[in-house]
Amino acid sequence: SSELTQDPAVSVALGQTVRITCxxxxxxxxxxxxxxxxxxxxxxxxxxxxxxxxxGIPDRFSGSSSGNTASLTITGAQAEDEAEYYCNSRDSxxxxxxxxxxxxxxxx
Amino acid sequence: EVQxxxxxxxxxxxxxxxxxxxxxxxxxxxTYTMNxxxxxxxxxxxxxxxxxxxxxxxxxxxxxxxxxxxxxxxAKNSLYLQMNxxxxxxxxxxxxxxxxxxxxxYYDYWGQGTLxxxxx
Numbered sequence: 001s002s003e004l005t006q007d008p009a010v011s012v013a014l015g016q017t018v019r020i021t022c023x024x025x026x027x028x029x030x031x032x033x034x035x036x037x038x039x040x041x042x043x044x045x046x047x048x049x050x051x052x053x054x055x056g057i058p059d060r061f062s063g064s065s066s067g068n069t070a071s072l073t074i075t076g077a078q079a080e081d082e083a084e085y086y087c088n089s090r091d092s093x094x095x096x097x098x099x100x101x102x103x104x105x106x107x108x
Numbered sequence: 109e110v111q112x113x114x115x116x117x118x119x120x121x122x123x124x125x126x127x128x129x130x131x132x133x134x135x136x137x138x139t140y141t142m143n144x145x146x147x148x149x150x151x152x153x154x155x156x157x158x159x160x161x162x163x164x165x166x167x168x169x170x171x172x173x174x175x176x177x178x179x180x181x182x183a184k185n186s187l188y189l190q191m192n193x194x195x196x197x198x199x200x201x202x203x204x205x206x207x208x209x210x211x212x213x214y215y216d217y218w219g220q221g222t223l224x225x226x227x228x
Contacts, residue, residue: 033214035153042203042221043145043153048214086153090213095167097143097155097213 004100011106012077020103022070022087030090032070036083082107110134110217112204117222124194130187130204138182141207144189146200194226
């Protein structure tokens with residue numbers, strides 16, 4: 001398929017662990033990258049490749065992949081992690097780029 | 109410090125044209141693939157177009173193919189998006205974004221965005 005599917009919303013209690021998933025056929029060929037976006041701000045890269053973090057991203061963020069599913073895990077979620085999270089990858093042809101629809105993470 | 113600054117957004121009538129610019133600084137612009145990504149009001153992210161560091165490799169989303177043209181001027185450290193035949197559904201904040209490494213689709217730096225509104 002030519003799309004990436006994310007759950008629209010997920011919630012987590014403060015300090016607990018949450019996993020956000022992204023499904024799509026392209027993920028069998030390409031690693032996803034993950035972005036968070038807070039209201040009024042540009043997206044920011046949090047995970048890319050197999051499981052790499054840009055400098056400045058806390059190590060409570062991690063990524064994994066299996067089959068057609070990529071996952072972003074936040075271990076010990078903090079209040080500041082409340083945001084919209086998007087996955088992306090190249091499509092199966094390699095010529096275009098797909099974004100998931102986004103997951104709104106609420107930290108309770 | 110890496111900076112990407114978009115400009116050129118505004119209000120345009122359906123069928124009109126607009127040219128967006130993205131001024132890059134703080135890195136060797138000519139060696140990176142650059143991208144445009146848009147976000148309609150209250151909606152998710154949508155990739156629009158990419159241009160590699162080597163001239164000739166250009167890609168477009170199906171939704172803009174034939175109407176939008178991406179280009180770059182490495183001497184001016186600038187990325188452009190010429191948008192023609194604009195439609196209401198093109199209304200969005202347009203971001204330029206840098207590829208972490210060649211055509212990876214890992215976007216490590218983003219501009220603040222420029223708003224394009226297509227309305228009569």
